[in-house]
Amino acid sequence: xxxxxxxxxxxxxxxxxxxxxxxxxxxxxxxxxxxxxxxxxxxxxxxxxxxxxxxxxxxxxxxxxxxxxxxxxxxxxxxxxxxxxxxxxxxxxxxxxxxxxxxxxxxxxxxxxxxxxxxxxxxxxxxxxxxxxxxxxxxxxxxxxxxxxxxxxxxxxxxxxxxxxxxxxxxxxxxxxxxxxxxxxxxxxxxxxxxxxxxxxxxxxxxxxxxxxxxxxxxxxxxxxxxxxxxxxxxxxxxxxxxxxxxxxxxxxxxxxxxxxxxxxxxxxxxx
Amino acid sequence: xxxxxxxxxxxxxxxxxxxxxxxxxxxxxxxxxxxxxxxxxxxxxxxxxxxxxxxxxxxxxxxxxxxxxxxxxxxxxxxxxxxxxxxxxxxxxxxxxxxxxxxxxxxxxxxxxxxxxxxxxxxxxxxxxxxxxxxxxxxxxxxxxxxxxxxxxxxxxxxxxxxxxxxxxxxxxxxxxx
Numbered sequence: 421x422x423x424x425x426x427x428x429x430x431x432x433x434x435x436x437x438x439x440x441x442x443x444x445x446x447x448x449x450x451x452x453x454x455x456x457x458x459x460x461x462x463x464x465x466x467x468x469x470x471x472x473x474x475x476x477x478x479x480x481x482x483x484x485x486x487x488x489x490x491x492x493x494x495x496x497x498x499x500x501x502x503x504x505x506x507x508x509x510x511x512x513x514x515x516x517x518x519x520x521x522x523x524x525x526x527x528x529x530x531x532x533x534x535x536x537x538x539x540x541x542x543x544x545x546x547x548x549x550x551x552x553x554x555x556x557x558x559x560x561x562x563x564x565x566x567x568x569x570x571x572x573x574x575x576x577x578x579x580x581x582x583x584x585x586x587x588x589x590x591x592x593x594x595x596x597x598x599x600x601x602x603x604x605x606x607x608x609x610x611x612x613x614x615x616x617x618x619x620x621x622x623x624x625x626x627x628x629x630x631x632x633x634x635x636x637x638x639x640x641x642x643x644x645x646x647x648x649x650x651x652x653x654x655x656x657x658x659x660x661x662x663x664x665x666x667x668x669x670x671x672x673x674x675x676x677x678x679x680x681x682x683x684x685x686x687x688x689x690x691x692x
Numbered sequence: 693x694x695x696x697x698x699x700x701x702x703x704x705x706x707x708x709x710x711x712x713x714x715x716x717x718x719x720x721x722x723x724x725x726x727x728x729x730x731x732x733x734x735x736x737x738x739x740x741x742x743x744x745x746x747x748x749x750x751x752x753x754x755x756x757x758x759x760x761x762x763x764x765x766x767x768x769x770x771x772x773x774x775x776x777x778x779x780x781x782x783x784x785x786x787x788x789x790x791x792x793x794x795x796x797x798x799x800x801x802x803x804x805x806x807x808x809x810x811x812x813x814x815x816x817x818x819x820x821x822x823x824x825x826x827x828x829x830x831x832x833x834x835x836x837x838x839x840x841x842x843x844x845x846x847x848x849x850x851x852x853x854x855x856x857x858x859x860x861x862x863x864x865x866x867x868x869x870x
Contacts, residue, residue: 435727441816441823441827444731448831451724452762453764458723459720461724461727462720463723465727468726468739468740468743470723470726470740472740473744474715474718477747477751
């Protein structure tokens, strides 16, 4: 370090960019080695909002580490912002997943020990779990993370499908897993009704809120199951191919409906 | 130094996850880095982003500073490269002309002209394109590839300009000495 310092005039001209390249280079070389002149230059620096930059930098430093679920989504090839968008959904918070699991455990236990009556209960609960899960992941009142997403320029259909697929990826295996634990019931029997109800909810969300749609679908299904359970039917009747075909047609029709009416998605356009 | 920790000591504290130490480094260096970057790029947002990137990088890899030389120079090396990489993704950003005033004031010129002949005048005789290349490669220490990204020209173009600029500088300086 020397006693030589950039004179005030040269420093000011460097800051104002009114000096020559040679003079600027001279100042810059000196700054690299002289803390005194650096702090003098810092005092001149008023072009940028450096406090705001520091606030952002600090935020980035102190941001919580990326969660396991989000990392897994990225591992599956999802871009980082989309992984965040999906992962912030309420449907993936531990409390919510716990509630779904508890419901299924309850239904499974009932089926395992309650024989026919319990089997009907499982039959009633299992198929509506996926559609309720999807509905909850779109209701702005339920999911506070959804609100900022709604005002971001992002394809609503893409967001909906992205989330539905991931919600189903969580909810369906759970239903299938618990279905497996029940003796005498084909676990995949509930796959098609579950998918069918989900697509119905998505299609209905072009008219009304998805939560309302899911409630109506669930009530209709519960009503149907209780009527069937009261009548001379066995739970196995649901496995017959005409029922399964019916659910498949329902899913396909709802898919078509959703794509046709995708511009009318109501709750993703709350300002309309 | 009057009892204050050196930059290197602060950087060591940063490696022990001390945010306060990083803030002190930021306080010491962000200002002049911002001015120097602004001389290379007229887009304030990009310069701000580059500054943020720089200190984020210093936080993530403080060990990148090997302990020799100045922390200031190390930070500048990161900053100018972060700026280059930010600019690569943008089009329409204008690189600042390397020289606003072609003929520098006489008293400032003394800084450079003593030992190496009249370097200031020699640089002033270069075309703006050549000065930009000299600034990026010789003064800022960028590679030809990085300079090409900064200036939005092909790499081969940078190399040619650099070669010609050096030849011209040599000729002008030799003329001045003889």
